[in-house]
Amino acid sequence: MRILIVDDSPHHLTMMVYELTKLGYATSVVETGAAAIEAVADERFDVVMADIRLTDMTGIELCWHLRTAQGLRHLYLILMIPGSMTDQFHELVEAGADEFLRKPLDWKWTAARLLAASRVVAMQRDLERLATTDALTGSMNRRRFLERGDEEFNRSRRYGRPLSVVMLDIDHFKRVNDTYGHATGDEAIRSTVRACKESLRTSDIIGRLGGEEFAVVMPETPPVNAYAVAQRLRQAVAAMPVRLETGGEMTVTVSLGLSWLNATDTGIEPLLARADAALYRAKHAGRNRVEVEPRIALPKSLAG
Structure with missing residues (x-):
């Protein structure tokens, strides 16, 4: 205590x-x-x-x-x-x-x-x-995630430190539910969070915003570093096996949108809104990819 x-x-x-x-x-x-x-x-x-x-x-x-x-x-x-x-x-x-x-x-x-x-x-x-806490995954629920996100936003703003956020969504999740059943869909959600937690630092914050959508807040992380983390998350989820209710395994992929703190932001919500817009582009550009908002040139070595 x-x-x-x-x-x-x-x-x-x-x-x-x-x-x-x-x-x-x-x-x-x-x-x-x-x-x-x-x-x-x-x-x-x-x-x-x-x-x-x-x-x-x-x-x-x-x-x-x-x-x-x-x-x-x-x-x-x-x-x-x-x-x-x-x-x-x-x-x-x-x-x-x-x-x-x-x-x-x-x-x-x-x-x-x-x-x-x-x-x-x-x-x-x-x-x-x-x-x-989200009962299915053990990650933060939406309310707590937004509270912690605002706390990290205020700390980053106060001390002039970088802050990045990622939104991610399981690709073709409805198809997973329809094909394999809701129990497998739940396992896909748990596996996604498990893969993310294994790839993130203890200082990073992950929450389930609803359904198959998640978000991550990364303190002390500038855009280029955050992009590398987002690519690692994408690869980790794709490599994580999802157990089928009837036996055997499958895998899922995620699409991710990335944004970061800028001078006009007044809270964590604008960062999440930009990350969500980038996630939308990732979905429409073929899925299983990372997009950023605002669009900036990133080193080719980070693309994947």
């Missing part, structure tokens, strides 16, 4: 890191509410432990900001309050706090409360997995 500590006292931060590390938790530290908001946007934390009095905002305000921005990813929020506080408890919970602990922290009590928090975090992870 990862814990973000938010406190403007260096002494208290050092002490908390020491005690939480002894309890087996991974920790990160920031000193302001604004830094906490940025850290949660960039990294995944399970628990935030924040002092109620920060230099740039109150802990209550920080809770409100974190709750507003969390989306499907639930954070367990713990506010650390002075021992003299005897009211505002309802306000703390209304702002989004799950728990409040009195300073100075009683570490036996804190350890027990964090154990209880870990159970809540585990349940939230299970609920999140159900809400964000």
